[in-house]
Amino acid sequence: MNALNWLTGRPTQLSGEQQHRLEQLAAPAALDTAILDQQRMVVVDVETSGLNVKRDQLLAIGAVVIENGAVDLAQHFECTLSCENHKVSASVLIHGLAPSMIAAGTEPAEALLDFMTFVGSSPLLAFHAAFDQRMLSRALKQSLGYRLQHDFFDVAQLAPMLCPDAALEHAGLDSWTQHFGLQVQQRHNASADALATAELSLILLCKARQQKLDSLLALQQRLNLWLRRPGRHSL
Amino acid sequence: MAENEFERAGKTAVSQNIHGTVEFLQKFPPFNQMDLTHLVYLVEHCQLRFYSQGESILKPSDGPVDYFYIVKQGLIRGARPHAAKANGETTFEITTGECFPLSALIGERATRTEHIAAQDSFCLLLRKAIFIKLFELSAPLRDFALRGVSSLLDQVNQQVQLRATESLGSQYSLDSKLSERLMRKPVSCAPDTTVREAVKIMHEQHVGSIVIVSQRLQPLGIFTLRDLRRVIADGSSLELPIEQLMTAKPFRLPASASTFDAAIAMTERNIAHVCVVEHGQLSGVVSERDLFSLQRVDLVYLARSIRNASKLETLINLRSNIQQLVDRMLAHGASSTQITQLITQLNDHTVCRVIELTIEELGDPGFAFTWLCFGSEGRREQTLLTDQDNGIMFAAENTADAAAKRERLLPLAHAINLHLAQCGFTLCKGNIMAGNPELCLSQQEWSQRFDDFISNATPENLLGSCIYFDLRVVWGEPQGCAQLRTELLDKFAKNTLSQRMLAENALRQRPPVGRFRDFVVARKGVEKDTLDLKVQGLTPFVDGARLLALANGIESSNTLERLQGLIDKGVIDAQDGAAYEEAYHFIQQTRMQHHQQQAKQGLEYSNRIDPDRLNHLDRRILRESFRQAKRLQSSLALRYQL
Numbered sequence: 001m002n003a004l005n006w007l008t009g010r011p012t013q014l015s016g017e018q019q020h021r022l023e024q025l026a027a028p029a030a031l032d033t034a035i036l037d038q039q040r041m042v043v044v045d046v047e048t049s050g051l052n053v054k055r056d057q058l059l060a061i062g063a064v065v066i067e068n069g070a071v072d073l074a075q076h077f078e079c080t081l082s083c084e085n086h087k088v089s090a091s092v093l094i095h096g097l098a099p100s101m102i103a104a105g106t107e108p109a110e111a112l113l114d115f116m117t118f119v120g121s122s123p124l125l126a127f128h129a130a131f132d133q134r135m136l137s138r139a140l141k142q143s144l145g146y147r148l149q150h151d152f153f154d155v156a157q158l159a160p161m162l163c164p165d166a167a168l169e170h171a172g173l174d175s176w177t178q179h180f181g182l183q184v185q186q187r188h189n190a191s192a193d194a195l196a197t198a199e200l201s202l203i204l205l206c207k208a209r210q211q212k213l214d215s216l217l218a219l220q221q222r223l224n225l226w227l228r229r230p231g232r233h234s235l
Numbered sequence: 236m237a238e239n240e241f242e243r244a245g246k247t248a249v250s251q252n253i254h255g256t257v258e259f260l261q262k263f264p265p266f267n268q269m270d271l272t273h274l275v276y277l278v279e280h281c282q283l284r285f286y287s288q289g290e291s292i293l294k295p296s297d298g299p300v301d302y303f304y305i306v307k308q309g310l311i312r313g314a315r316p317h318a319a320k321a322n323g324e325t326t327f328e329i330t331t332g333e334c335f336p337l338s339a340l341i342g343e344r345a346t347r348t349e350h351i352a353a354q355d356s357f358c359l360l361l362r363k364a365i366f367i368k369l370f371e372l373s374a375p376l377r378d379f380a381l382r383g384v385s386s387l388l389d390q391v392n393q394q395v396q397l398r399a400t401e402s403l404g405s406q407y408s409l410d411s412k413l414s415e416r417l418m419r420k421p422v423s424c425a426p427d428t429t430v431r432e433a434v435k436i437m438h439e440q441h442v443g444s445i446v447i448v449s450q451r452l453q454p455l456g457i458f459t460l461r462d463l464r465r466v467i468a469d470g471s472s473l474e475l476p477i478e479q480l481m482t483a484k485p486f487r488l489p490a491s492a493s494t495f496d497a498a499i500a501m502t503e504r505n506i507a508h509v510c511v512v513e514h515g516q517l518s519g520v521v522s523e524r525d526l527f528s529l530q531r532v533d534l535v536y537l538a539r540s541i542r543n544a545s546k547l548e549t550l551i552n553l554r555s556n557i558q559q560l561v562d563r564m565l566a567h568g569a570s571s572t573q574i575t576q577l578i579t580q581l582n583d584h585t586v587c588r589v590i591e592l593t594i595e596e597l598g599d600p601g602f603a604f605t606w607l608c609f610g611s612e613g614r615r616e617q618t619l620l621t622d623q624d625n626g627i628m629f630a631a632e633n634t635a636d637a638a639a640k641r642e643r644l645l646p647l648a649h650a651i652n653l654h655l656a657q658c659g660f661t662l663c664k665g666n667i668m669a670g671n672p673e674l675c676l677s678q679q680e681w682s683q684r685f686d687d688f689i690s691n692a693t694p695e696n697l698l699g700s701c702i703y704f705d706l707r708v709v710w711g712e713p714q715g716c717a718q719l720r721t722e723l724l725d726k727f728a729k730n731t732l733s734q735r736m737l738a739e740n741a742l743r744q745r746p747p748v749g750r751f752r753d754f755v756v757a758r759k760g761v762e763k764d765t766l767d768l769k770v771q772g773l774t775p776f777v778d779g780a781r782l783l784a785l786a787n788g789i790e791s792s793n794t795l796e797r798l799q800g801l802i803d804k805g806v807i808d809a810q811d812g813a814a815y816e817e818a819y820h821f822i823q824q825t826r827m828q829h830h831q832q833q834a835k836q837g838l839e840y841s842n843r844i845d846p847d848r849l850n851h852l853d854r855r856i857l858r859e860s861f862r863q864a865k866r867l868q869s870s871l872a873l874r875y876q877l
Contacts, residue, residue: 064252070360071283078250180355183308185255195252199357202285210287 014109014144021113028150029121033215036205037069041153041216042077042118043125043201045193046132047097049083053134057083058108059097061115061136062190064198066125069205071198077118078191080105081139109143116140119150123216127173127197129154153219155197155204161226162207176200253278256359259307263332265379273373281359283307286352293336294349303366305334309356313348328353337380340366343854381859413497413511414490417519421510423448426455426478430466433458433477444508444520447481452516456481457508487512490519495573497521502538502580541584547592547654550585554659557581558619562831571823572795579615582660586625587710589654597650600643604629605711606651609667613705614777615793616823619830620840623652623660624702627669628715631677641675648675667702678715682722689726692733698740704781705792720790727785734786738875741778742868746861747771754846754858762843768829769842772822772857775864776815779871783807794819811866818863821856825849 014022044063050056063077080097082105105111126132129152140146159176160169168175177184177196180203184196213219256278260266266274286292292311293300304311311329329335329350339346340363361369370377423446424433437445437460444459458481466473466480487510488496497509501523511519523535537556544550557578564574590606610624611617627648631637649670656662669675676684688700704723708716727733747755747766756764766772780797783789789800795816802812830840846854871877 062251069284073253073256073281073283073359074279076250076252078252181308183259185258186251189251191251192255195255199283199285202283202357203287203355206285206287 018109018113018144021117022144022146025113025116025146026121029123031123031151031215031217031220033217036208036214036216036219039216040065040067040120040122041125041201042066042122043071043155043194043198044119044132044136045126045190045197046135047188047190048135051131053131053138056135057081058135058139059083059102059105060190061111062192062194063115063118064191064194065122066198066201066205069202071195071202075118076191077115079111079114081108081111082106083108108139112140112143112146116144116146121150123151123153125153125155125197125201127155127176127193127200129156151216151220153216153223155201157223157227158204158208158219159200161223162204162211173197173200256281256307260305260332265373265375268375269373273369273376277361277365277369278359280365281305281361284358284360286356286358288352288355290352292350292352292358293346295345295347298345299343300336300339300346301363303334303340303361303363304336304350305359305361306331307357307359309358310353311335311356311358312351312353314351341380411494412490413488413492413494413509413521414513414518417490417511417521419519421446421517421519423452423454423517424477425450427476429474430458430463430471430477430480431473434463434473442520443522445477446485446510446517446520447477448517454485454487454510454512454517456483457485457510457520458482459508461507485510488521489513498535499576499580501535502577502584505539505542507535538581538584541581541588544588544592547589547657550588550592550658553585558834561619561827562834571820571827574827575616575618575823578619578621579612579617582612582617582621583709585658586655586660589658590651590710593647593651593654597647600640600647602629602640603712604640604644605713605715606669606709607706607716608709609706610702611705612709613702613707613792615707616777618823618827619834620842621660623655623663624667625652625669625709626667626671626674626676628681628711628719629677630715631679637677637680640677641672644675645670645672665699678719681719685719685723686726689723689730689733692730692736694736694739697733697736698743701737701740701778701781704785707792724785724788724790728788734782735875735877737778737782737785738871738877741775741782741871742877744771744774744778746775746864746868748858748861748865754854754861756846764847765843765845767842768822768826768844772861772864773819773826775868776819776822779867780815782871807870811870814863815867818860821860825853825857 042063042065044061046058046062047060048056048058058081060080061077062079065072065075067075080101083102106114124133133148133152137148140148155176156171156173160166160171163179166176166179168179171179173193173196174187176182177200180200182196182199184192186192187196208214208219213222253275257271257274260274260278266277269277286309292304306329308331313329313335335350336346336348370380422436422440422442422444424436426447426449428436428447433445433447437443444457446454447456447458448454456478458477462480462482471480485508486500486504486506488500490511490513492511500509501507507523509521510517511521537553537560540556541550541553544553560581561574561578564577586606586608594600605628607613607626607628608624609626610622612621612624627644629637629640629644631640648668652662652668652670662668667674685703688697688703692700706716706720745755754766756766776798777794780794780801783801783806784791784797787801787804787806789797789804791797791800798807798812798816798819801807802809807815825844826842829842829844833840846857849857
């Protein structure tokens with residue numbers, strides 16, 4: 001055991017193979033002007049033991065891929081993470097992950113390596129992305145000592161920006177799926193939520209195209225302007 | 236509870252989203268009948284795509300279709316290009332759970348219709364390669380897809396007819412019902428009306444015929460201008476009641492009969508008027524001119540010219556008219572069954588006339604004889620490519636009498652064969668012709684011959700003799716032949732060994748289909764890359780239908796009638812029978828179109844075709860038709876345990 005673990009902030013030791021995989025992970029691609037329709041994007045949703053990004057634990061990750069303008073059902077990621085000292089809290093009523101399922105889950109380091117391999121260099125999309133980003137960042141840091149630097153797009157921000165007529169500025173995923181009449185198979189299941197978010201994203205990407213935003217870079221720039229627009233009251 | 240857990244475990248074996256999509260699809264056919272593993276495979280290979288309202292999903296100019304589409308959500312509109320409307324004309328709407336474009340995908344072509352999202356829509360897209368793989372694996376998917384194609388076949392036929400209609404500038408189809416063609420009330424009179432009075436009515440009404448009806452409007456007779464000529468030539472009184480000079484019991488058809496039925500009846504009976512009746516009452520008269528006023532398919536005229544030809548030369552010249560007629564009928568969307576029926580009928584007229592003219596030339600033998608035909612002619616399935624397969628039957632007291640009569644008939648029979656050859660009926664290479672002493676037999680000898688065929692059958696000689704089982708009378712009294720057929724059915728029903736051998740023969744010609752995408756074609760020689768539509772495609776149906784018909788006492792010799800008879804008797808399943816019929820029909824149609832093309836290019840008729848030269852749709856349907864032939868064969872193999 002490395003005595004300096006606590007200093008480097010790497011709490012658990014990785015196996016040789018895991019270490020190798022960690023080193024092989026692709027670096028995030030910089031946002032560029034590649035045509036939106038040809039981009040690979042990973043749409044992610046996480047389930048956690050609660051809403052506190054500093055304390056609560058990552059329980060499950062679900063992700064789907066948008067590539068060439070379509071959700072490719074062949075590429076999907078779904079994993080429940082095993083978790084020491086997991087205490088059943090009220091959040092079980094939301095995510096529905098029973099203690100037995102969490103006990104039977106994948107070891108976090110392994111799960112997160114799998115996930116990051118799945119992500120590759122692609123940018124990520126999520127609904128209320130800041131939350132997913134922080135939960136993932138913390139877990140990656142803790143389990144792998146990995147610094148998450150991939151770009152995240154918040155679908156909760158893109159949606160009102162691209163659909164001003166919907167008048168749903170601070171709405172949740174449910175409001176948006178309802179607005180577009182999307183069917184969600186099982187709400188608060190990471191995979192199903194990711195798919196719903198991806199369907200929503202397909203609609204939004206189509207709107208973006210119609211508004212001549214044809215690259216992720218253009219989308220990002222517009223979003224920055226939109227977030228700083230005068231008269232916008234902060235959360 | 237335990238069961239519930241097991242269920243859940245089974246479900247979590249696939250990812251939540253795959254499972255969710257599978258569950259969604261399971262609400263709709265054909266996915267609700269598909270094996271779960273196939274369905275999971277399908278979903279795992281899908282992509283989900285969004286189309287905003289008004290977006291074009293597929294259009295004819297995109298070229299051959301690459302994906303199978305399932306609507307997950309929304310509404311898709313099919314629009315055919317339409318000059319007057321900017322967006323085309325809506326032809327169909329496809330909504331949640333439905334899929335498209337089956338026919339274009341299976342036909343390996345572009346769609347004929349632009350598919351536009353009528354609402355914001357999501358579709359699941361499956362690559363063609365995966366679809367084809369599943370099509371092979373999953374019977375429910377295959378059936379579903381092919382049902383689409385089969386209704387498409389109807390559409391193709393409708394289109395052909397539509398084109399014909401357009402060029403004629405009127406609603407015309409050989410399939411239209413007689414009731415649709417009755418423009419005016421029938422002109423009729425009572426039986427005691429005088430001829431003078433009747434002719435006056437005809438003159439006033441500008442018609443060529445008058446129907447004599449009973450008080451309850453039942454047709455009793457018909458009187459036409461042709462009859463009037465006869466009355467005047469004979470010097471009969473015009474004051475006689477018309478019932479004494481009318482043609483009694485006029486030919487009648489129900490109003491539901493088709494134009495084609497009327498045309499065929501006129502050709503067959505050499506009549507120019509058909510009474511149309513509903514519930515026994517006269518509802519109209521269809522004349523030759525009514526049927527053919529709109530176009531030049533004058534088959535009644537042609538039949539009459541053949542029947543009245545005074546010289547062999549005239550008959551030879553009329554041959555080319557038959558070809559033109561078939562050409563036009565194909566263009567008018569006539570079906571292969573209608574055309575083979577028509578060719579057979581005109582051929583029958585030609586054969587009869589050739590026999591009569593030859594008798595005039597060589598002298599009457601002085602006793603009655605019957606002209607028999609076998610094979611395709613016997614089955615009434617002739618195309619323009621026709622061999623002679625014929626024979627003679629006569630009555631004889633004893634062996635010596637039979638030999639004497641044969642001596643007398645053979646020169647005549649030989650001459651008839653040669654004359655027929657001049658009229659375009661190719662001489663039979665196997666010498667199955669009436670001029671052959673072995674086929675110019677008394678009824679007794681024929682009966683003996685059939686006995687031999689059956690009791691001394693070997694697979695080899697049955698192969699040669701089975702065409703005799705499709706016999707029919709073309710000229711002469713039919714009773715002798717009817718007796719012969721009854722005997723044949725009787726002998727055959729009892730002899731399961733020969734049934735079995737016939738079944739073996741029926742399996743000899745394997746339909747030329749291989750794996751999913753391939754036809755089996757000749758590999759070398761002049762026949763390289765081609766297959767034989769007749770031998771490899773039609774023969775399995777003809778052989779199968781013959782065997783089952785003979786074994787089950789069905790008298791008809793026509794393949795489609797045999798199949799119908801087998802369905803009626805419950806020997807084959809109605810759906811199977813319908814599929815066989817449709818397949819047989821399509822192969823025959825393809826063969827005839829092929830012959831027409833050869834005729835146009837001045838080539839010799841051949842039944843060999845290069846499937847790659849067919850359009851994609853025809854090729855796919857042809858392949859499925861061969862597959863039906865294969866199914867028929869496997870059902871025979873099962874039935875006779877071969």
